[in-house]
Amino acid sequence: MKLVRYGAPGREKPGIIDADGKIRDLSRVVKDIDGAMIAAGGLAKIKKANLKRLKVVAGKPRLGACVGQVRNYIAIGLNYSDHAAESGVAVPKEPMIFNKMPSCICGPNDNTMIPKDSSKLDYEVELAVVIGKRARYLAKDKAMSVVAGYCLANDVSERAFQMERGQTIAKGKGCETFGPLGPWFVSKDEIKDPQNLAMWLNVNGQKRQRGNTRTMVFDVAHLVWYCSQLFVLEPGDVIATGTPPGVAFGMKPAPVYLKAGDVVEMGIEGLGTQTQKVVPFKA
16 A cells, blocks of 8 residues: 555645555545554555545645654664765664654645755655554564555655764754655565665756665664664654665765755655755745
């Protein structure tokens, strides 16, 4: 299943992509695509629905974040060996965890707004994991049992905030519009191997990031297990699992950061694509 949330910001409706690539309205089946729906068994309910009886959504509506009401947006740093190398740091011995603020979450094609006082705006294409069950102190062999599905994420980052203002990573990760999720929330059964997905990102049509989830230092199962040893995971929580090489920060001989007017496009095999235009700060 490829689930979406469509409509104006704050008023998104649940939908599903049919075999013809059209959005079918799920409002008669579930209220939203979120943790509450997942916890209540909504995914099974959707799977049983007769899509042909659901209304086709006309036109090309805005897509919101593919998961609503995210309580905890967790992110993993330096989790690709090739990205760690371009950053000039050693591969972590344990996962590096930080949080992106839920208020940064936006639609996959919404504009990226440059924060006030920003000077080093960057991008990171990432595989994100959507949690489907409450999890605490998981056994290692049970980690994947709490995964509901996956989506594409852009871990938009402000490197000056992140690295030059007290070395607190989260400072550069949670600004408005820094959390595009989607276009789809793809159920786990559609992704046979999350550790073999091609991923890419371009800026203004120019190649920047190319990679594959197989170069993760810690795989999806390990990350879910590890997080559950430190805090409780709830349905609808999102874990962004790190980025491959090619970020602006790692460019040689000098970084080329994002500026107003730039267009960022990205995708992951099986999870769709995103496009964001970078726009100036607006109060």
